[in-house]
Amino acid sequence: MAGSTTLRNQRRTQLAGIVEYFGPQWFGSTMGTGALGLALALVASEYEFGPAAMLAQVFVGLTALLTVVFTIPWLLRIVTHPGQVRTDLTHPIRSQFFPTMPITLLVLGVGIARTMQDILPKVVLEPLLVGLFILGSIGIFGFGLLLVTIMFANDNIGSHHGVFAWYIPPVSHLVIPILGFWLVENIYAGSAVGQFVFVISMMALGIGSFMFVFFGSIILHRYAYESLPQEKLAPTFVIGLAPTAVLVIAIGRLVRALRAGVGFDLAVEPIVASMKLLAMVLWGFSAWWFLLTVAVVAYYVTQRDHQFFFTWWAYTFPTGAFAISAGVMGHLLGIAAFNAILAGVTGVLVIVWTVTTAFTSRMIIRGHAFTPE
Numbered sequence: 001m002a003g004s005t006t007l008r009n010q011r012r013t014q015l016a017g018i019v020e021y022f023g024p025q026w027f028g029s030t031m032g033t034g035a036l037g038l039a040l041a042l043v044a045s046e047y048e049f050g051p052a053a054m055l056a057q058v059f060v061g062l063t064a065l066l067t068v069v070f071t072i073p074w075l076l077r078i079v080t081h082p083g084q085v086r087t088d089l090t091h092p093i094r095s096q097f098f099p100t101m102p103i104t105l106l107v108l109g110v111g112i113a114r115t116m117q118d119i120l121p122k123v124v125l126e127p128l129l130v131g132l133f134i135l136g137s138i139g140i141f142g143f144g145l146l147l148v149t150i151m152f153a154n155d156n157i158g159s160h161h162g163v164f165a166w167y168i169p170p171v172s173h174l175v176i177p178i179l180g181f182w183l184v185e186n187i188y189a190g191s192a193v194g195q196f197v198f199v200i201s202m203m204a205l206g207i208g209s210f211m212f213v214f215f216g217s218i219i220l221h222r223y224a225y226e227s228l229p230q231e232k233l234a235p236t237f238v239i240g241l242a243p244t245a246v247l248v249i250a251i252g253r254l255v256r257a258l259r260a261g262v263g264f265d266l267a268v269e270p271i272v273a274s275m276k277l278l279a280m281v282l283w284g285f286s287a288w289w290f291l292l293t294v295a296v297v298a299y300y301v302t303q304r305d306h307q308f309f310f311t312w313w314a315y316t317f318p319t320g321a322f323a324i325s326a327g328v329m330g331h332l333l334g335i336a337a338f339n340a341i342l343a344g345v346t347g348v349l350v351i352v353w354t355v356t357t358a359f360t361s362r363m364i365i366r367g368h369a370f371t372p373e
Contacts, residue, residue: 020081021370022073024088025310027100029360030070032316034063034107036353039320039346041114042327046339057119060111067104074101090154092161093233094373095147099172102139105132107317109179113186126187133179137200140176144169144207162222163229164239165314170211174246177201181253189260198262205250212243231307234300235314241289242318244282245325251279252328276332283329286322290345308359310369316356319349 037059044053078085088094109132117125147169151157180201188194219240229236255275258268300306323345330338363369 018370019073019076020084021372022070022077023094023373024074024097024100025094025313026070026074027067027104028097028310028313028317029356030063030066030104031100031107032313032320032353032356033059033066034104034111035317035320035324036346036349037063037111038107038114039323039327039342039349041111042324043343043346046327046330046342053115056111057115060108060115063104063108063111067108071101089147090150092151092154092157093163093165095150096165096168098147099140099143099169102136102143103168103172103175105136105139106175106179109133109136110182113179113182129179129183130187133176133183133197136179137176137204140172140204144173148211159218159222160226162219162226163233163236164219165233165236166215166219167212167239167243170215171208171243171246173204173211174208174243174250176204176208177250178246178253180204181250181257184257184262185253185260189257190263194261195263198257205247208243209247216240216243228296228300228304231300231305232309232311234297234304234306235309235311237296238293238315238318240318241286241293242321244289245286245318245321248279248283248286248325249321249328251275251282252332255332279329279332283325286325290319290322308356308363310360310363312352312356312359315352316349319345319352323349 037056040052040059041056043049044051044056089098109129112120112125112132113129120128151166180197184194184198184201188197228234255272258266258271297306323342326338326341326345330336330342360369
């Protein structure tokens, strides 16, 4: 009897520890998982490869499951450990990962729209996607304002704290139009609701684009004049390719939304031509940053250290966004070479995701996942 009581107390202690130390960074794994599902769906479509389509549905389904599971301790922690949450909100690095939760909702929505249309009935699919868009957009706008305000008001933050995770709160607005433009194209084209969603999406596009430029200059100043961040933060360098890659994806969806009809007396085809040129410029930067990331990570591996940390999940979403952006470029320009890049980078992402998942599982099993940092 005493043994069973002790076991129950241990389980309660373990569950309490999960809630207490369930940091905001956990949704970085769901973002990466969702991006992998989308990349696989594009590969399946371009190469008519059935197994990739099935895998895409599995990864989107896994993203949905993990999102539900992770949301429980994420919300409980706000209620049961508000002091810990406040500490995280003022931390120069951990605070930047709070928006990964609403970003996940939007990534999940795009994944469901891409892979589940033949599975979910319309009466379920459309309200689900609208709900994810509303919740994700509110979360991103809210966290963006909150965290940037805290950063500006916090006298304890210096330039040496700057890493590309700082992109996440303000630049995450770029994800909003991807689902927003899909809703305009497929549900609300030509309606007043469609115009409202279109305007909100364009506003988010503007916020994310300008904040990418502003925060980029701050972070690059840090990398140029300070030492490279500690090894734990090395994976955050890859986040630098995400904004332009996501912008390319948003442009691809914008073109489709414009052709579906948004009103405002817009001359669509001249805009489309300009968007194709802009997409080429943006994708070129993403490709260059992808190669720069390889060089920087190689430096860490050969000259410093690159052991596993949970921050390895930072490799997944930006890499997935880059793969997807290549597929979008293939569609926009009709150049098959971009589809080959899509397939190749997706293959790399599968390997990175698998290795990171294996190390994360080992960390959880060993009891090292939910401990004080």
